[in-house]
Amino acid sequence: MNISIIVTYNPDDKVLDIINSLLHQNTEIIVVDNCSDNSKIINKVLEIQKDKENINFHKLKKNLGLSKAQNIGIKYSRERNAEFTFFFDQDTKIPNNYIETMIENWNQIDQTDNKIGILGPNYLNPETKEGAKFLILDKNKYKLFKINYGSNEVNNLISSGLMVKNTVFDSVGLMDESFFIDQIDTDFSIRVNDNGYKIYVTANTQLEHCIGETSTKKIFGKVFKTNNHSAMRKYFFIRNSFWTIKKNRLSGPMKVYIAHQIIYTFLTAILFEKNKGIKLIKMGQGFIDGIRYFSKENQKQ
Structure with a gap:
């Protein structure tokens, strides 16, 4: 079993596209809402939940931050004894075979490196039409590179699209709730590396995602x-x-x-x-x- 976490805060119609795509993939969904004001979209999510068994909705009474909402989803995933947890932002566009492709790529990497703890996709900014650059640390410097094929080990990934093996949380811990929002994923990536796990990115699947209004x-x-x-x-x-x-x-x-x-x-x-x-x-x-x-x-x- 796999669990996909979608954290929402005043989302637009894009979140409905993510949900509808994931409903037809190999995953259960939990939507954690940070007390959104736009009841129209949230009501549409609740309508979907009534008709589908593999989606759960958790509404917070106030905005407790991204990291708190993510942790609610992680705890749910672990209670369900899921093998993997996936993270999605509310405005990310995902391909219809995303979960399956990521699992296939994970298994391929795991055959040669069983220290893999996190896998991320390639990213395309829909506004600039540019691919993302990923961080690699050397002993004396850092460098940023674009991935065009295969899979590469990296040192940092953003949370949207992230695939995490649930046993990683046992040693690394959950997201730092004191951060509220921003740099949560950087802190988590650092702790993953510090606990002996490796972080990979694959070029074999791609999400459309932009950070802010680029x-x-x-x-x-x-x-x-x-x-x-x-x-x-x-x-x-x-x-x-x-x-x-x-x-x-x-x-x-x-x-x-x-x-x-x-x-x-x-x-x-x-x-x-x-x-x-x-x-x-x-x-x-x-x-x-x-x-x-x-x-x-x-x-x-």
Whole structure:
């Protein structure tokens, strides 16, 4: 048995497409809703649930964050003794044979490397029509690459489309609920590696997924991509980036990678995004709260 977790918060019709696709695949579905306001879409989900046995709906009384909602799904998956748990964002577009293809690829990798703990797909940004770049850490540096064929070991994956073997949670633990949203998957990927498991990505299946409302700008021949996230999302990204560095024993290249992400987020928001003022304020608050976490942890040591 496999369980697919879909976390929703004020979703649009795209979530219905994901559900309808998964209903015809080798998986049971749990939708965890973070107290959405748009009852029209949620009511449609409930209508689907009435007619189908392999979908469950769990509505929270308030927005408890992505990581809390994911953990509710993970606990349900483990109670059901599922072998694998899949994670999906509410706006991701998946192929109709996604689950089967991922399991096939997992089994192929497992024949040569039984340390695999996570498998992710290739990603296509539907707005820019570009494929995703994946992180690989060397001893002295990090690099980002696109995958065109086969499967590759990587060091970090985003959660949408993620396939996790449920026994991994026994040693790695669940998602960190203190993060609320953003960098949850980075923290989880780090802990997966630290516990001796490996992370793979396969080019044999692809999801359509974009992070925020992606836009591309060019200055002096240099291309900048910005996600146009809200000011609150900027806050959590900056704060949680510092928390990720502090709570985990990171290699030098991983620290540099996260530091570059922080700088890039500040830079692109200030140069290219709307509502710069409030975003700068929230990012500043995230920076301060991240530093405070450093200080508190240092005082404990």
